Amino acid sequence: MVTIKDIAKIAGVSPSTVSRSLNDYPNISKKTKEKIKKIAEDLGFEFNEAARNLNRKKTNTIGVIIPQFFDDMRGEIFFANLLGKLIREAQMEGYHVRIEYEIEKKYIRKMIQSRSVDGLLLMNPFISKEDVEFILEKNFPYIFLHYIPENFMNTSKINYVRTNQKKGGYLATKYLIEKGHRKILTLSGLSINYEFKERTEGYRKALKEAGIGEEYILDIDVTFESAKKAIKKNYKLLKELDAIFAQTDLMALGAIEALEEMSLNIPEDVSVIGFDNIQIGTYFKPRLTTIEQPLDKLAKIGIKNIIKLMKDDVKVRKFIEPKLVIRQSA
Amino acid sequence: MVTIKDIAKIAGVSPSTVSRSLNDYPNISKKTKEKIKKIAEDLGFEFNEAARNLNRKKTNTIGVIIPQFFDDMRGEIFFANLLGKLIREAQMEGYHVRIEYEIEKKYIRKMIQSRSVDGLLLMNPFISKEDVEFILEKNFPYIFLHYIPENFMNTSKINYVRTNQKKGGYLATKYLIEKGHRKILTLSGLSINYEFKERTEGYRKALKEAGIGEEYILDIDVTFESAKKAIKKNYKLLKELDAIFAQTDLMALGAIEALEEMSLNIPEDVSVIGFDNIQIGTYFKPRLTTIEQPLDKLAKIGIKNIIKLMKDDVKVRKFIEPKLVIRQSA
DNA sequence: CTGAAAGCGCTTACAG
DNA sequence: CTGAAAGCGCTTACAG
Incomplete structure (x- = not known):
């Protein structure tokens, strides 16, 4: 060499x-x-990179912690190449990215203490309190990306970049209302993650604004199958409804399949709107109307800001605005 | 510190x-x-990682080069979280992974010369001849993953881990034949990438084995839309056919949509089989029969072998066997 | 079983 | 404009 x-x-x-x-x-x-x-x-x-890093006391790399469920079904589909986007953005800014699962309890601590990364993008809602406190105490540059661990939701001093979930729920519901629907069911996953609570808050806000008193909330697993099952089981309730706001696209697709098997037409008999804007929605018939969480923005804004933060110790609190995507199902 | x-x-x-x-x-x-x-x-x-790396002259990290089209539609959907799988496998073996696009001409060279990685998993079919020759000349540990650049296809001295594409095409076609079909169209992308040539070879082999003389090969773009268009355009030809082997799942879905719009039933009137086994196929109706390229095996075998190769300078030439997944469309 | 010393390949304050 | 020297935080051959 x-x-x-x-x-x-x-x-x-x-x-x-x-x-x-x-x-x-x-x-x-x-x-x-x-x-x-x-x-x-x-x-x-x-x-020689190692020699440089040792001397300069920095690595030019951003650590990214991803959740264990990242390769589960929901993760796989929803996060469609978020990693690729993060890598690309980082490279464009002259940085590397070190993406890892938190495989042991003190893994994040270790990354920091060994000086393997200069900053951290935390994308795991289940990150432990100890880890977060360690980061805070060390004053190590970090940003919560997409998720915030629930016990830090109400802290004001946290850095984050994430989608405005409440706004998303609001947009979806408001759109349905504007289309003339009054009896709107939402398929949620309240017990799974606070983001579903926020989407539901948005749903409520839109109803309230329109002076609609009746809420129909189903708290289920956020999967295709459970949505399908839930719709079939609530057959009677359904007769009274005119629209469904499914809080994930996969749930929307499950609901649609159930409705079709019950010989209901979409959107003529029941309108269905999803959430996420996964690519599949483009190929299904009817094409799925949905709320987009812009992952490319998430990646770009996340990378840009962690880099800024690594230099300046600024505060980063950014919401990414979801977007209504109108297609055929509603 | x-x-x-x-x-x-x-x-x-x-x-x-x-x-x-x-x-x-x-x-x-x-x-x-x-x-x-x-x-x-x-x-x-x-x-301190940098100090260790400098002294030991290794980094415990595996470089992964991904293609520019990785975040295109096809990449996004087909490679569903391949990156996540690579990261997980590497971590389980005690390694890190450095995933990057080849953003400039000598990027790979640079990774090697700066000693940023101990070995390379090359997943880019368009990697330049110079880069490959540099790697070979330096005797740097590498494996071609999933793709082999076309000019090295026939070299015997190359390391690779990849799906047996010909076998896949063979399995798909053979299955259709066993179901009693004789007039089988294949939707390919011959001009795009040699993997489609290999799938087509498999198709031919199966036909030949069964003594079937007629081939129907359509060389088109490997997208949903172009498959849909191709089917609609070849309406007449279609009347004579009884099955379609689409060489990607997305093409299969496009073909199915076209057939349905022509009021043909699947699989009653025309059987359709895809290739890849993307997750979407699970949610579509009819559920897609397809050939699976096992990405988890690709990741696992790729990581395991590059690690072995980094230690021992062995030869690595492994085919991953595709698998027939029978659902409803054929 | 333990220590002193050299070295991995850079960067940079200091001196000229 | 340039060089000698120290130092970044480890590892390890050598000596005891």
């Missing part, structure tokens, strides 16, 4: 000069700088 | 002894070893 020492020897200068030249320091004569760059180029020299 | 020097001072020993203790060298008295471990634990000590 070629080092700056090798180059120094060939060029007849000191290693310091080589370092300065290759790093484009100002106080180096054009002549030697060019000579040295030429030699480095010819030899295919690249700085 | 706490270092072994700090621990040494507290324990009243030399840094060497601390290093040896924490690394569990045999020739250290139980007593001091335990004492030192206790102190390290109390202080929350972790080895």
Whole structure:
């Protein structure tokens, strides 16, 4: 492997000069700088990353902690290549990304103490209190991405970048109301995660604004199958309804399948709106109307801000606005 | 940050002894070893990664090069969380993974020369000849994962882990034949990538084995839309056919939508089989019969073998066997 | 069983 | 504009 020492020897200068030249320091004569760059180029020299990191006390890499359920069904489909987007954004800013599951209790601690990363994007809702407190106490640069652990929801001093879930629920419900629907069922997963509570809050807010008194909330598993089952089971209730707000697209698809098997037409008999905007919705018939959580923005804003935070110790509290995507199902 | 020097001072020993203790060298008295471990634990000590990497001349990380089209539609859907699987497998083996797009011409070279990674999993079919030759010449540990660049297809000295595409095409076609079909159309993407050529070879092999003379091959874009269009356009041809082997699931779904719009029933009038086994196929009606490319195996075998190769300089040439998944569409 | 010393490949304050 | 020297935090051959 070629080092700056090798180059120094060939060029007849000191290693310091080589370092300065290759790093484009100002106080180096054009002549030697060019000579040295030429030699480095010819030899295919690249700085040894470990040596640099050790000396500079930074790694130019952003740690990303992903949740265990990331490769479950829901994760797989919803997070469609979020990792790819994070990698791309980081690379565009000149950083690397170190994506990991938190495989042991003190894993995050370890990443920090070993100085493996310069900052942390935390995407795990189940991150332990101890871990978070450690990060806070060390004043280590971090941002909660997409999720906030529930016990920190109400703390004001937390950094985050996440979708405005309540707004999403509100948009979905308001759209249905504007279409003339009054009896609107929402399929939620209240017991699973607070984001469903927030979506439901949005649902309520829209109903209230429209002066609609009746709520229909079903708290179920957030899967295709359980949505399908729930719709079939509540056959009677359904007769009175005119629209469904499913709080994930997969639930929406399950609901639609149930409705079709009951010979109901969508959206003529019942309108259905989903949440997430997974790509599948594009291929299903009827094409799914839904609320988009813009993952590319999540990635871009997350990366940009953790980098800013690594430099300046600013506060980062950003909401990403969800978007109504109108297609055929509602 | 706490270092072994700090621990040494507290324990009243030399840094060497601390290093040896924490690394569990045999020739250290139980007593001091335990004492030192206790102190390290109390202080929350972790080895500085950069220092270790510099000294040991390795990083414990595997580089993964992903293709630019990774976040295109096809990539997004087909590669469903392949990255997550790679990360998980690597972590289970005690390694990190550095996933990157090849953003500039000599990026791979740079990763090698800067000693950022110990080995490379190459997943880009468009990797340049120069890059590959550089890797080969440096004798740097690498494996082609899933793809092999076309100009190296016929070289015998290449390391790879990939799905047996020909076998996949064969299995799909053979299944259709066994179901009694004779006039089988295949929707391929011959001009896009050699993997489609291989699937088509498999198709041909199965036909030949069954003594079927007629081939129906459509070379189109491998998208939902173009498959749909192709089917509609070839309406006449279709009247004679009894089955379709679409070489991606998305094409299968496009074909199905076209057939349904033409009031044909699946599988009664026309059987359709796909390729990939993307998750969407599970939710569509009719549920998609398809050929699975087992991505979890790809990840696991890829990671396991690059690690082996980093240690031993063995040859790695592994095919992953695709699997027939029978559901409803054929 | 333990320590002193050299070295991994850089960067940079200091001196000239 | 350039060099010698110290230091980043480890590991390990050598000596005892």
